[in-house]
Each structure stands twice: as structure tokens, then as C-alpha cells.
Amino acid sequence: GRGSGGPSVSLPKAEARFKLGPARRNPVACIVLGMAGSGKTTLMQRINVHIHENQTPSYVINLDPAVGALPYGCNIDIRDTVNYKEVMKQYQLGPNGGIMTALNLFATKFDQVMDLVEKKADELQYCFIDTPGQIEVFTWSASGNIISEMTAYSFPTVVVYVIDTPRTTNPVTFMSNMLYACSIMYKLKLPFILVFNKTDVASADFAKEWMSDLDKFQEAVQQEQAYAGSLSASMALVLDEFYSQLRTVGVSAVTGDGIDELFGAIGDAADEYHRVYRWGCRLRRVGALFCWCVCVCRGVLGGWSEEQDRFLALYAPPVLPPCSSCIPSPETHCLVMQKANDGGKGEGEAGEGGGGCQEEV
Numbered sequence: 001g002r003g004s005g006g007p008s009v010s011l012p013k014a015e016a017r018f019k020l021g022p023a024r025r026n027p028v029a030c031i032v033l034g035m036a037g038s039g040k041t042t043l044m045q046r047i048n049v050h051i052h053e054n055q056t057p058s059y060v061i062n063l064d065p066a067v068g069a070l071p072y073g074c075n076i077d078i079r080d081t082v083n084y085k086e087v088m089k090q091y092q093l094g095p096n097g098g099i100m101t102a103l104n105l106f107a108t109k110f111d112q113v114m115d116l117v118e119k120k121a122d123e124l125q126y127c128f129i130d131t132p133g134q135i136e137v138f139t140w141s142a143s144g145n146i147i148s149e150m151t152a153y154s155f156p157t158v159v160v161y162v163i164d165t166p167r168t169t170n171p172v173t174f175m176s177n178m179l180y181a182c183s184i185m186y187k188l189k190l191p192f193i194l195v196f197n198k199t200d201v202a203s204a205d206f207a208k209e210w211m212s213d214l215d216k217f218q219e220a221v222q223q224e225q226a227y228a229g230s231l232s233a234s235m236a237l238v239l240d241e242f243y244s245q246l247r248t249v250g251v252s253a254v255t256g257d258g259i260d261e262l263f264g265a266i267g268d269a270a271d272e273y274h275r276v277y278r279w280g281c282r283l284r285r286v287g288a289l290f291c292w293c294v295c296v297c298r299g300v301l302g303g304w305s306e307e308q309d310r311f312l313a314l315y316a317p318p319v320l321p322p323c324s325s326c327i328p329s330p331e332t333h334c335l336v337m338q339k340a341n342d343g344g345k346g347e348g349e350a351g352e353g354g355g356g357c358q359e360e361v
Helices: 040-053 084-091 095-107 110-123 135-139 142-154 171-188 205-212 214-221 227-238 240-244 259-302 306-319 330-341
Strands: 028-034 058-062 126-130 157-164 192-197 247-250
Touching (some): 028 040, 028 135, 040 192, 095 142
Parallel strands (some): 028 126, 157 192, 192 247
8 A cells, every 4th residue: 555565456447336326206116026826917917007008107127037928018027138947957956946046147237227227217207126926035035135225226115015815814824924024124124015915806904904903803813723823913912013114005906996096105105215214225335335345455455255256246236336436445445454453553644535425425
């Protein structure tokens, strides 16, 4: 470093690949999640019909590499980039492993997807992202985390969780769905909408009543004799606060009932994103940037490893700052480490990189 006698590294300056930018109102990104068989694909078809009937400019992205045929048109399809069956054959994987690996491969290029959406952002109102039917592949994988956070950094983002209403009439099954929804909400840390689908088969009034009136749910769960009944009754007390944070909509993907209410809930959730969640995304971004800087420092001082290379390949796109001056130079990292080792000597020798974007800091 300059004035320190330490290692000197010259790195080419590159423009930030990803920017948080100003508070953008459009498009609203909707990450659609749902258990297998919940009617998520049919709901996406109904949403596609709705936006075309109302001539609402929107982007539709399919992230399910294993779907045979989509009943709706999409702007970006993961199947055009990754061949799911070839991934299974090449890596000798099962169905779920193939889906996860295909999604991981696609996630490494998701910054290019964001670039495409950014170019059309001023013209779009919505961006719907359809996820794999194996819900755990998206919610509990690194690729799902990268995709959701990259989306939330650029656009107001909401999570649409689809529930099979006829199958939740049992209070124990209902509680299982609520627990899963709770875990997803607190993992993704984004505005959340519960969509009770298939209301043409069974009305969602019972579910809304159970969520708003604890006594009603306790009465229903008392009929369960197994230990799951008492467990569900206890969990209902815990989730009472969770229910107050949710928006619930009853929808029939077949008939189209409730679609207007769904779009109204999406608009309310987008407003909540700007009031509450956007700053949380900024803070997580700063924390990820700190990890990135530590990785760079270790690479400069101790040699670059394949593990660090993979780390940057996965996390550099969403965490790069809005301007190159926000990244201290490698020489600065070396000086910081030397100052720490020397007990704080050499103040004012940090060199370049001290400036940055005031808003982000």
C-alpha cells in the first residue's frame, strides 16, 4: 500500500453491476410461491389474462425448469437457459436436485434478468415471478435468497403465498400452512399476501374467521383428539400477532373471482415496502457489502481461493455499491489491517477510497 511497504495490487475499475437507485414505484415485483397442487400455475394464468384484458404493461418470469407446458406466455423462461433433464443426467441428480441445480445455475445470471427488467421499468406496472412447485427449492436455497434479494434491491417487492383452500378446512392442516407461511415471511423479510385459492370449491371465510377470532379456531381444533390438535391450539396463541401483519385474499383462479382484490392487496403491500421494508433492504445490503470487503481483504493478503471466487460469483451482483468510490481500494484494506496490527498507527494514510455515496453510507 502507499506509504506502508505492504503489498501493492492494481485492479481495474469497473462500474457497479447493481444499483439500488432512487425510490422506484414501478414495477411492483410479485414473487408467487405455493405448495405443489395449490393452483399456483392456474393462478398465474388468471393473472396473465387479467393484465392482458386491462392492458396493464407487465413482465412475467418463469423460474420452474421442470414444467412441461406453461398455460400462459412469459417474457423470460428459465427453460430457455437451462435444460433441466440434461442437468439431471450430467450431475446424476434426482428430480428435486435437478430443479435446485438448474435454479442455482440460472441465479448466477440473474443480474442479466434484472438488467432486462430495468430497461423496461418505466413502462411496466408489475413483474410476476413464478417459482417452482417444490416450494422448498426456492425458499430454502441460496439461489432463492439471491433472486429475492436482488429483486427487492431494485423494485418494490411483495410475496404472494398461494394456499389450497379446500385442503385447509382441517384446523391442523390450516395451522401447518400458517407455520410455513410464517417461516417464509420472516426469512424473506418482505411484504406478505396470503391468497386462498380455489374459493369456487370452498369459501375462504372459515380461514379468515380462524385468523381473526382465536376462540373460533380453538373450538374447531378441540375436535382433534391426537397430540397435533393440542399443538395446533398452542401455536394459534403464538401466531396471533403474525396474523395481524398479513393481508388475506380469497381468489378463484378458475372463475377469476377475487382477482381485483388481489391486485388491490399488491398495491397496499407495495406501499408498505416503501414505508418499512426498503430500509431493511438497505441495511442488509450494507451487511453484505461488509462481508464482500472482508472477502476482498483476505484475497489481497492471503491469496485468492476458489471458495472466495464462488462467494463473489454469487453475492457480488446484489451487493456492489452504487459507485466505485464506495469500495475502498485493496491498498486501503491492507493499511486498515496493518493499522489494526500496529495498534492504530498511521492515521490518515488510508489513501483513496475514503469517499463514497452519502446516501448509501
